[in-house]
Amino acid sequence: MRIIVIGCGKVGRKIVEELCNENHEVTVIDLKKKVVSDVTGNFDAMGIVGNGTSHVVLKEAGIENTDVLIAVTQSDELNLLCCLIAKKAGNCSTIARVRNPMYNNEISYIKEELGLTMTINPEEAAATEIARILRFPSANKVETFAKGKVELMKFTVASNSKMIDRTLEDIASRIQSRALICAIERGENVFIPNGQFVFKENDIVTVVCPPKDAKVFFEKVGIKTHSVKNAFLVGGGKIAYYLAKQLLSMGIKVKIFESDIVRCEELSELLPEAVIINADATDKQILKEEGLENSAESFVALTGIDESNIFLSLYAKKKSKAKVITKINRIEDNDIVNDFNLGSVISPKLITAEYIIRYVRAMQNTIGSNVETLYRIIENKAEALEFHICEGAPVIGIPLEKLRLKNNLIIASVNHKGKIITPNGKTEISVGDTVIVVTTHQNLNDIKDILM
Known part of the structure; x- marks a missing residue:
């Protein structure tokens, strides 16, 4: 175009x-x-x-x-x-x-x-992303496909996880879940796993499943699934405002730390249900007095300075069990930032670019390509694509086990007339289905591109 x-x-x-x-x-x-x-x-x-x-x-x-x-x-x-x-x-x-x-x-x-x-609106979009994560705090990131009927979630394998040193085949047989593990990040490497893949501590795992099945999957692998009950927001800017509105509507208690007294007064009027604290949250004593170590279930660093957000998040990770989310503005520093243990990292600029690119792809679908949705699930290394299956597609009516799929590619989900199917080797794709594919290959424009 x-x-x-x-x-x-x-x-x-x-x-x-x-x-x-x-x-x-x-x-x-x-x-x-x-x-x-x-x-x-x-x-x-x-x-x-x-x-x-x-x-x-x-x-x-x-x-x-x-x-x-x-x-x-x-x-x-x-x-x-x-x-x-x-x-x-x-x-x-x-x-x-x-x-x-x-x-x-x-x-x-x-x-x-x-x-x-x-x-x-970059700030509102970032707030929506953060709220989605706090609804499911075990996840580092949550994306939606098939008009919300399928979710893609990323989580980190903790040191006490039941998954460590077990194969994918072993885990799948034990948990009997509709969730499909489709990608793993380990350091600089990305894997589309087979049954013999062995999980290690700090692996970042991508799972695709219907929302109602996500809770069951996480519980079976020993990860807590309840949404947070309270949130500490450091920085009272636009994102904090939009986020607080969403969290309060979800019944989550909100504390906002803001050093500018004028902004505090504005937030008090805009968000009467939130607790607004006029203080510099880089003062560790303030955070301690307000209950970071004992009662905070989530901590979101939203100041305008990346370095402050990084140090605040590292401190919160060290001193509390809170779900930590870090806002980063400089998207060119992503590779460096990912080396820190900052919980979920949110970049309003990157989210804005992703939303716009996603819409352009949807437009392109109307003039040739049959990609309905595309997410960069691992920057420049892996994608999740949603294809609409049209008449004449070479994958129709053939069991998946008989398709000659490219390496490093997995069919993660099939939406057949509104029913979400976690596919196996016997699953067949029909005209009108939407199919989610996770792959390390880039620039796939048509469902036929998944074949060798």
């Missing part, structure tokens, strides 16, 4: 990288010449230095033949204006990043009036 990306900050750059990797024709627009040169020098994209609200600039970028315009500048208003002009000039699909909570209650009206295809 032909795609224009306006704004080449960290989010824009990440989006361009992903789109170019998937062979889209990408043009970037930014006011800064150095930024445009940097992006076009590193990725196979065209670049234009200029204002994305200019009709002349958009015309030079080829707006009349563009499929999607993505506006991710630092200004909400500029993003909305870019989309409005693009819609009039080229009648393309438009996606805008809109961050200000002031627009939150009006976003449906704005989308309708401006003809926007999609809006994304």
Whole structure:
């Protein structure tokens, strides 16, 4: 597809990288010449230095033949204006990043009036991801497929786990669960396991199953499954606000630590059910007095400084049994951050890029590809894809055990007329099914691509 990306900050750059990797024709627009040169020098994209609200600039970028315009500048208003002009000039699909909570209650009206295809609020999206994890704190990450009927969860094998030194075949026979273990991270390596795979401490395991079966699986492998009863949020910014609203609606008690007294007063008015504490949470004594060591069930580091969040999370991991979640802004440091034991790591910028890329893939599905959903479950190493099975697909009506599947690939779930099937060798795929595939191969666009 032909795609224009306006704004080449960290989010824009990440989006361009992903789109170019998937062979889209990408043009970037930014006011800064150095930024445009940097992006076009590193990725196979065209670049234009200029204002994305200019009709002349958009015309030079080829707006009349563009499929999607993505506006991710630092200004909400500029993003909305870019989309409005693009819609009039080229009648393309438009996606805008809109961050200000002031627009939150009006976003449906704005989308309708401006003809926007999609809006994304990074802070609200990050809050939703965190809330999903706190609902199931044993998981490091939770994603959904098949319109919520299937969940993909990641968890770490703890030192006291029943899984250690056992084969996948042994565990599967003991627990008799509908959950399917489909990928394991061990250090720098990623495995799509077979029955003889042996689990070790600190392995990060990816499981696919219906939500109601996840609880049973975790209990059978000896992992607690109850949602948290309280949450310590350090930092009172936008994410803390959105997250507190969601947690309070779930019946979870919330304490927010914020050093700015003015912001504390604002939060007290916005979140009357939450406990707002005007204090610098990097002061360990404050956390101790408020019960971190004895009563905290979850701890979320949300300050604006990555280093502070890392140290706070490490301290919380050391002093409490709380589920720890760490917000990281610098997405380019992911490889370094993953070496720390920070619990679940959340990056609003990365989530924003993933949401937008996911939508672009869904659009592409309507014009050729039959990939409905794609998640990078392990950055640049493994993907989970949801395929819609169309008439004539070469996998229809053949038992899975007879399909010549590529190595390092597993069919993790089949949605047949709304019924979720954990497949075995006898399972057959039918027209109209949606199939979840987990693989280390990249750029699979069609179900036929899973075959050798």
